[in-house]
Amino acid sequence: MNNDRQRQTQFIQQLLQASKNPQPLTPNSPQGLGSAPVNIALSKYWGKRDKVLNLPINGSVSISLPGLGTETVLKPLQTGQDKIVLNGEQLGADVTFAKRLSLFLDYFRSDACPAFTVETVNSVPTAAGLASSASGYAALVLALDDLFGWQLPKTDLSLLARFGSGSASRSLFDGFALWHRGEQEDGMDSFAEALDSHWPEFCIGLVKVDTKEKAVGSTVGMQQTVETCDLYKSWPEQAERNLQTISQAIIEQNFGTLGKTAEHNALSMHATMIATWPPIVYWQPESVAAMQIVWQLREQGTEVYFTMDAGPNLKLIMQAKDQDKVRNAFAEHGTQVDFILPFAE
Amino acid sequence: MNNDRQRQTQFIQQLLQASKNPQPLTPNSPQGLGSAPVNIALSKYWGKRDKVLNLPINGSVSISLPGLGTETVLKPLQTGQDKIVLNGEQLGADVTFAKRLSLFLDYFRSDACPAFTVETVNSVPTAAGLASSASGYAALVLALDDLFGWQLPKTDLSLLARFGSGSASRSLFDGFALWHRGEQEDGMDSFAEALDSHWPEFCIGLVKVDTKEKAVGSTVGMQQTVETCDLYKSWPEQAERNLQTISQAIIEQNFGTLGKTAEHNALSMHATMIATWPPIVYWQPESVAAMQIVWQLREQGTEVYFTMDAGPNLKLIMQAKDQDKVRNAFAEHGTQVDFILPFAE
Numbered sequence: 001m002n003n004d005r006q007r008q009t010q011f012i013q014q015l016l017q018a019s020k021n022p023q024p025l026t027p028n029s030p031q032g033l034g035s036a037p038v039n040i041a042l043s044k045y046w047g048k049r050d051k052v053l054n055l056p057i058n059g060s061v062s063i064s065l066p067g068l069g070t071e072t073v074l075k076p077l078q079t080g081q082d083k084i085v086l087n088g089e090q091l092g093a094d095v096t097f098a099k100r101l102s103l104f105l106d107y108f109r110s111d112a113c114p115a116f117t118v119e120t121v122n123s124v125p126t127a128a129g130l131a132s133s134a135s136g137y138a139a140l141v142l143a144l145d146d147l148f149g150w151q152l153p154k155t156d157l158s159l160l161a162r163f164g165s166g167s168a169s170r171s172l173f174d175g176f177a178l179w180h181r182g183e184q185e186d187g188m189d190s191f192a193e194a195l196d197s198h199w200p201e202f203c204i205g206l207v208k209v210d211t212k213e214k215a216v217g218s219t220v221g222m223q224q225t226v227e228t229c230d231l232y233k234s235w236p237e238q239a240e241r242n243l244q245t246i247s248q249a250i251i252e253q254n255f256g257t258l259g260k261t262a263e264h265n266a267l268s269m270h271a272t273m274i275a276t277w278p279p280i281v282y283w284q285p286e287s288v289a290a291m292q293i294v295w296q297l298r299e300q301g302t303e304v305y306f307t308m309d310a311g312p313n314l315k316l317i318m319q320a321k322d323q324d325k326v327r328n329a330f331a332e333h334g335t336q337v338d339f340i341l342p343f344a345e
Numbered sequence: 346m347n348n349d350r351q352r353q354t355q356f357i358q359q360l361l362q363a364s365k366n367p368q369p370l371t372p373n374s375p376q377g378l379g380s381a382p383v384n385i386a387l388s389k390y391w392g393k394r395d396k397v398l399n400l401p402i403n404g405s406v407s408i409s410l411p412g413l414g415t416e417t418v419l420k421p422l423q424t425g426q427d428k429i430v431l432n433g434e435q436l437g438a439d440v441t442f443a444k445r446l447s448l449f450l451d452y453f454r455s456d457a458c459p460a461f462t463v464e465t466v467n468s469v470p471t472a473a474g475l476a477s478s479a480s481g482y483a484a485l486v487l488a489l490d491d492l493f494g495w496q497l498p499k500t501d502l503s504l505l506a507r508f509g510s511g512s513a514s515r516s517l518f519d520g521f522a523l524w525h526r527g528e529q530e531d532g533m534d535s536f537a538e539a540l541d542s543h544w545p546e547f548c549i550g551l552v553k554v555d556t557k558e559k560a561v562g563s564t565v566g567m568q569q570t571v572e573t574c575d576l577y578k579s580w581p582e583q584a585e586r587n588l589q590t591i592s593q594a595i596i597e598q599n600f601g602t603l604g605k606t607a608e609h610n611a612l613s614m615h616a617t618m619i620a621t622w623p624p625i626v627y628w629q630p631e632s633v634a635a636m637q638i639v640w641q642l643r644e645q646g647t648e649v650y651f652t653m654d655a656g657p658n659l660k661l662i663m664q665a666k667d668q669d670k671v672r673n674a675f676a677e678h679g680t681q682v683d684f685i686l687p688f689a690e
Binding site for chain 1: 575577582583605612613615617620626629630631632633634
């Protein structure tokens with residue numbers, strides 16, 4: 001067992017010590033169910049300080065989108081390979097998605113449960129800028145908790161989800177979530193937790209620019225940035241400061257500060273990608289056109305901001321009262337916006 | 346006289362000590378002529394360390410474009426205000442361009458020559474991404490030298506041109522030019538000089554995206570970047586390193602290294618603008634479309650790179666042999682490219 005693998009196994013074992021099941025890798029129900037929303041980072045995660053345990057260089061804050069996400073059913077399988085079914089279609093073992101999932105499941109195999117059937121349904125297009133890997137790993141971790149009867153608190157489950165995909169740690173929660181950078185080498189303090197703020201006016205607008213698969217995956221992208229982007233050296237300090245400002249603005253429900261800081265933060269993250277070599281430009285011509293509509297709306301007095309992840313799509317940060325103005329402005333350019341109210345009753 | 350004005354006057358006086366005319370502000374011919382090319386920075390200038398003397402935070406390297414630039418005729422005027430004629434049209438004294446020119450000419454007035462007639466013709470669209478202010482101030486400084494009979498060396502004239510507009514220092518030269526950052530507080534060592542490299546294969550392609558006036562002028566833009574962009578803190582170090590790499594690549598005529606470093610440098614400068622608040626995004630949708638054509642050409646094996654200034658237009662860095670391939674690739678998208686061979690006979 002090499003050193004990386006050893007650190008990973010230790011991490012899992014340490015986590016499972018808090019399990020209510022004395023034999024945490026023995027299923028105590030016929031199947032486990034998990035369901036988790038996608039989340040949009042308002043203060044971004046870009047860059048790992050530890051690739052083995054998936055520890056971030058900086059903390060991040062997100063909002064979960066109810067109604068968009070992943071539902072997963074997990075069943076023990078007595079023999080053979082994992083059977084992975086995505087949106088009703090069984091995947092070959094050589095498909096990247098299936099391979100990655102099976103590697104993650106390796107940490108939870110035992111004589112009692114050597115393999116798994118994973119049936120997972122995404123209500124968002126895979127790899128299209130809405131991070132389905134986040135809701136996917138969060139749902140899987142919830143399904144594992146259910147199957148094995150761990151009854152772990154969500155903050156602990158966020159550590160497990162993080163191990164699968166960084167941003168998945170934030171998808172354990174509805175509403176706003178804060179994923180802490182953490183300081184410890186063992187990664188046990190880099191968990192996510194809910195930021196308590198019920199904000200009915202808070203609204204996300206999804207501007208669909210392009211739903212093709214991404215050219216550069218975010219794991220590879222952030223690695224290239226850390227390695228070749230000089231400007232990235234100044235990113236962690238900005239990211240940490242933005243995180244504080246945004247967390248405070250969420251608690252105070254100060255919309256202007258939240259929107260402004262989130263847009264600046266997203267553009268700065270994209271700036272580090274653009275200044276990477278070879279350049280990582282997730283923007284499409286339509287992304288720039290959409291930005292220009294947002295800036296024009298602001299010039300005309302409508303307080304709307306945007307954020308962008310490792311893809312070409314814009315996510316609008318706005319207030320429920322401005323839905324008509326925003327819808328109309330984008331409609332003039334032939335672009336549709338879907339609105340989501342994370343705190344609607 | 347305030348302190349800024351005093352430093353500026355001292356700077357001019359110190360420069361004119363080398364004049365061959367013992368009375369350097371007395372015309373010794375009926376008119377002065379000046380002509381200078383526009384230049385394109387291959388390693389960018391973005392940020393001033395001294396606004397009063399126009400001293401840059403980092404040095405830069407450029408290529409001049411023969412046939413595109415400014416021709417200026419300067420005549421003494423005995424009475425009244427300056428008369429400023431741009432492309433055959435006399436400008437009102439309240440036009441920004443005329444005001445800026447008159448402020449610059451203030452340093453060269455005397456009883457013998459209290460005002461000037463300036464007739465200036467640009468063969469490039471004003472403020473369209475090809476920096477006509479660079480060729481404009483270079484041509485004006487050459488016309489001043491001619492009118493007053495200073496016979497100053499071009500490196501000295503580059504100091505004067507810099508005083509009018511930073512990038513103008515590089516427009517005193519044909520071919521490649523290096524504008525030194527300098528170290529001295531009095532600005533006397535922040536001059537430009539020719540980089541000696543005759544390179545007939547070296548080719549610039551002008552991709553015209555948009556020739557509207559710029560939204561944010563570069564002086565204001567760089568100031569906002571220096572003040573609000575965290576990532577900018579890491580820029581000077583990159584800029585200085587890129588400058589060394591590009592200067593060396595010019596001397597060695599190493600095209601790949603030159604192109605790669607120049608594109609990375611330009612994207613990094615734009616990254617600092619994008620990470621400024623409010624954001625400065627000179628890119629138009631068509632800019633991103635043009636970048637994608639360049640990257641596709643490279644994927645197909647054609648060694649073509651791009652640079653961009655404080656505007657939406659791309660300037661291709663390429664070799665003469667690839668003109669057909671590049672022309673055709675852009676023509677497929679309905680975009681025209683003008684080719685310039687800086688070292689053609």
